[in-house]
Amino acid sequence: MAADAAGDAPLDTTEMDERQQRSAARPEKTRWYSKGREQRMRTDPEALSSVSCGDSAIRCRDVCRSYGKLKVLNSLNLTVPQGHIYGLLGPSGCGKTTLLKCIVGTLKISRGHITVLGKPPAFPGHGVPGKMVGYMPQDLALYNEFTISDTLWFYGRIHGLSSKDTQSRMDFLIEFLDLPQKSSLVRNLSGGQRRRVSLGAALLQNPQLLILDEPTVGVDPVLRAKIWQHLVEIVKGGQVSVIITTHYIEEARQANVVGLMRNGSLLAEAPPDEVMKQHNAATLESAFLQLCESSDQTVSKPNGSPDNRHKEGSQSSESCKDESQPILSPGSGPGSEEPKLTADWKVRARHMLPKWRNIAALMIKTMVRMKRLPGFLCFQFLLPVIQISLMCLCIGGDPRGIQVAVVNNETSETSLSRSLLSFLDNSSIEQVVLPHSEAFAGIRDGQYWGVLEFGKNFSSYLMKRMLQTRVSREIVDGGSVHVWLDLTNRQIALMLQKKLQEAFEAFVQNKLGSMSYLVSLPIKIEEPIYGSKNTDFTTFVTPGAVLSITFYLAVGLTALSFVLERKEGLLDRCWVAGVSSLETMLAHLFSQLFVISVQILLMLLFIFLVFKIPNEGSLALVIALIVLQGVTGISFGLVISAAIDDEQSANQAALGIFYPNLIISGIIWPVECIPYPLRYLSLALPQTYASEALRCIMYRGWDLSRMMVWRGFVVTLGWNTFFLILATVILKLRT
Ligand SMILES: Nc1ncnc2c1ncn2[C@@H]1O[C@H](COP(=O)(O)OP(=O)(O)OP(=O)(O)O)[C@@H](O)[C@H]1O
Numbered sequence: 001m002a003a004d005a006a007g008d009a010p011l012d013t014t015e016m017d018e019r020q021q022r023s024a025a026r027p028e029k030t031r032w033y034s035k036g037r038e039q040r041m042r043t044d045p046e047a048l049s050s051v052s053c054g055d056s057a058i059r060c061r062d063v064c065r066s067y068g069k070l071k072v073l074n075s076l077n078l079t080v081p082q083g084h085i086y087g088l089l090g091p092s093g094c095g096k097t098t099l100l101k102c103i104v105g106t107l108k109i110s111r112g113h114i115t116v117l118g119k120p121p122a123f124p125g126h127g128v129p130g131k132m133v134g135y136m137p138q139d140l141a142l143y144n145e146f147t148i149s150d151t152l153w154f155y156g157r158i159h160g161l162s163s164k165d166t167q168s169r170m171d172f173l174i175e176f177l178d179l180p181q182k183s184s185l186v187r188n189l190s191g192g193q194r195r196r197v198s199l200g201a202a203l204l205q206n207p208q209l210l211i212l213d214e215p216t217v218g219v220d221p222v223l224r225a226k227i228w229q230h231l232v233e234i235v236k237g238g239q240v241s242v243i244i245t246t247h248y249i250e251e252a253r254q255a256n257v258v259g260l261m262r263n264g265s266l267l268a269e270a271p272p273d274e275v276m277k278q279h280n281a282a283t284l285e286s287a288f289l290q291l292c293e294s295s296d297q298t299v300s301k302p303n304g305s306p307d308n309r310h311k312e313g314s315q316s317s318e319s320c321k322d323e324s325q326p327i328l329s330p331g332s333g334p335g336s337e338e339p340k341l342t343a344d345w346k347v348r349a350r351h352m353l354p355k356w357r358n359i360a361a362l363m364i365k366t367m368v369r370m371k372r373l374p375g376f377l378c379f380q381f382l383l384p385v386i387q388i389s390l391m392c393l394c395i396g397g398d399p400r401g402i403q404v405a406v407v408n409n410e411t412s413e414t415s416l417s418r419s420l421l422s423f424l425d426n427s428s429i430e431q432v433v434l435p436h437s438e439a440f441a442g443i444r445d446g447q448y449w450g451v452l453e454f455g456k457n458f459s460s461y462l463m464k465r466m467l468q469t470r471v472s473r474e475i476v477d478g479g480s481v482h483v484w485l486d487l488t489n490r491q492i493a494l495m496l497q498k499k500l501q502e503a504f505e506a507f508v509q510n511k512l513g514s515m516s517y518l519v520s521l522p523i524k525i526e527e528p529i530y531g532s533k534n535t536d537f538t539t540f541v542t543p544g545a546v547l548s549i550t551f552y553l554a555v556g557l558t559a560l561s562f563v564l565e566r567k568e569g570l571l572d573r574c575w576v577a578g579v580s581s582l583e584t585m586l587a588h589l590f591s592q593l594f595v596i597s598v599q600i601l602l603m604l605l606f607i608f609l610v611f612k613i614p615n616e617g618s619l620a621l622v623i624a625l626i627v628l629q630g631v632t633g634i635s636f637g638l639v640i641s642a643a644i645d646d647e648q649s650a651n652q653a654a655l656g657i658f659y660p661n662l663i664i665s666g667i668i669w670p671v672e673c674i675p676y677p678l679r680y681l682s683l684a685l686p687q688t689y690a691s692e693a694l695r696c697i698m699y700r701g702w703d704l705s706r707m708m709v710w711r712g713f714v715v716t717l718g719w720n721t722f723f724l725i726l727a728t729v730i731l732k733l734r735t
Contacts, residue, residue: 057082057241063112072098074264083238087252088245090261096245106572130578131159134207140198141569144187145372157361158577159205173200192218210242228254249285267291354583362587384549384599392611396538403430405439407453417454423503453482530700543694544667551633558637563650581731596630616701628716635723642730686719
């Protein structure tokens with residue numbers, strides 16, 4: 001991986017050739033640097049130009065970058081000589097942060113070349129991003145749940161530092177940056193303290209190149225001076241180079257070179273004393289002001305307003321180039337051709353392969369964050385249990401306490417109507433005995449779900465009907481229970497019909513005993529082949545519900561955590577430290593697998609032990625399919641978080657697919673009810689065949705030899721692969 005080449009991986013041939021060439025050309029310059037670099041640079045801008053072409057830490061040539069129509073970097077040329085501090089100055093919004101992001105490779109440039117420590121950023125096998133570069137972004141990019149020590153350990157692991165090295169660097173940085181106790185949580189630190197922790201993370205591995213975006217904001221003057229002194233110290237050997245942005249223009253006088261940036265291009269690039277001398281200015285700030293004024297005059301002549309420069313298309317590329325020529329450093333223009341570099345296939349292959357060290361560091365990070373949020377962790381574990389329990393308790397059971405008006409026109413205590421009513425399930429049906437008119441008024445008012453009416457001669461007619469072979473229509477009618485139902489609630493109406501039928505069967509059995517078969521229907525429902533006669537809707541819905549709960553919790557956790565990490569700049573910072581998109585994906589996948597495994601375990605305990613949902617098949621297959629569906633959720637969450645930048649949109653994407661997927665995956669209602677061609681879509685969804693497979697395993701006891709089972713596994717694995725590849729590609733394209 002990229003980080004490899006920084007320290008521990010062997011150099012590829014291209015890099016070695018280049019280093020040899022550079023060292024062959026270096027002796028004279030190295031001597032020149034070490035003897036009197038500062039004096040020389042401050043008095044000889046020509047020398048700066050010549051140095052910058054041959055031996056530079058960073059070279060930007062003709063760099064352009066836009067955000068939509070806003071042109072932020074405008075044919076920019078910049079050179080950071082090796083072993084120098086480069087102060088990048090400019091007003092807010094002029095493009096400094098954008099430039100630094102292009103240099104570290106987190107933003108792509110739309111035109112031009114950038115070379116960082118000899119190669120373009122993210123070149124296969126290069127240590128940038130990686131151990132060679134220490135990057136402190138403007139938005140601090142720190143994990144709030146980490147302590148100072150966790151933060152430094154995390155970056156130490158990513159850079160492959162030994163425990164001893166990390167510990168000694170940590171002790172030094174805490175002392176040097178005047179940080180509070182290393183066990184202090186980042187979220188409890190002040191703004192300035194956080195900024196110093198962020199700086200400490202950038203300095204940790206003693207990188208060859210330091211890229212610091214406003215490290216001294218919010219830092220007291222004494223510490224600011226100390227930081228500058230440290231930077232001056234570390235560049236002294238000529239091995240370390242620093243590019244630093246700051247709003248305190250005067251502090252940049254300690255830099256060896258300053259670049260004055262405005263409207264996306266450099267107005268000047270030279271040693272600070274030289275800039276001041278050229279403008280007869282006593283301070284760098286007033287020199288900068290003069291440069292801005294003369295730049296405004298130059299630009300306002302052809303175009304009117306300086307703001308026009310920022311609109312793409314409002315000027316030709318020629319004028320764009322003129323404007324970007326540095327005033328003091330003509331030699332740093334886009335003169336020289338950039339060498340074409342190619343990487344050996346072995347280096348490329350190594351660059352592509354995920355590194356377990358980085359994956360382990362990221363997984364430890366997730367575990368530490370979870371440990372710091374125990375309430376959230378418990379909630380994560382309990383949420384699926386709560387959801388499945390609510391589902392088993394509230395969905396699919398028989399309605400209870402349904403009020404039904406009973407109009408009984410028989411008065412005798414021994415009448416068959418009373419006997420029949422006594423067989424009605426009292427827990428489900430509450431009988432309210434009423435006269436005819438009140439019963440109908442009640443059902444019309446919505447008080448009752450049905451009216452049961454028995455005629456005056458119900459008992460005698462029913463007996464005749466049971467015992468005689470040929471009876472008149474009047475007898476059949478008079479010996480029937482007349483039922484009027486409120487059918488606005490289908491489930492309640494179906495339950496009433498079923499309970500009446502059951503009551504009648506029990507009544508007949510009671511009255512006729514072994515002769516009851518005489519009045520039975522000519523349809524006999526035998527013992528079921530699979531399932532039980534008393535199966536309810538809960539049994540049907542549970543397997544699909546388990547899969548869908550696992551899937552959506554995984555989607556929610558993944559989509560949001562990634563989006564937040566990107567928003568806070570944490571993903572970019574890890575990427576600059578050498579963590580690839582694939583490693584980020586895999587680490588997240590493995591950490592979330594741990595969480596969903598606990599969730600699945602708890603859920604299964606509840607459905608099998610508490611709610612007694614049957615399982616006729618292999619428990620291992622049940623667990624495997626649910627875990628794989630969890631992985632589908634994680635990978636889909638990764639796609640959302642890779643493609644979407646803010647929490648609200650990520651939430652909406654996750655919620656937006658929730659109902660359509662639930663409805664057309666056959667989870668709450670059979671797929672057979674879905675009309676064509678929607679059924680084809682339903683069958684292609686990740687949970688349709690998987691739910692069917694889980695039902696087959698749990699209720700039919702089938703195994704992988706059955707097509708309906710293996711099809712569920714194959715479809716799930718197919719979706720997992722597709723989502724993971726898609727997420728990696730999107731993340732790669734976007735970083
Ligand atoms: N992600 C983005 N999308 C759209 N525009 C952006 C984005 N990031 C920055 N910009 C715009 O690009 C311009 C340059 O921004 P940049 O952050 O590079 O400036 P800066 O010089 O670092 O400013 P400051 O010193 O205030 O940090 C600004 O006009 C900013 O609004």
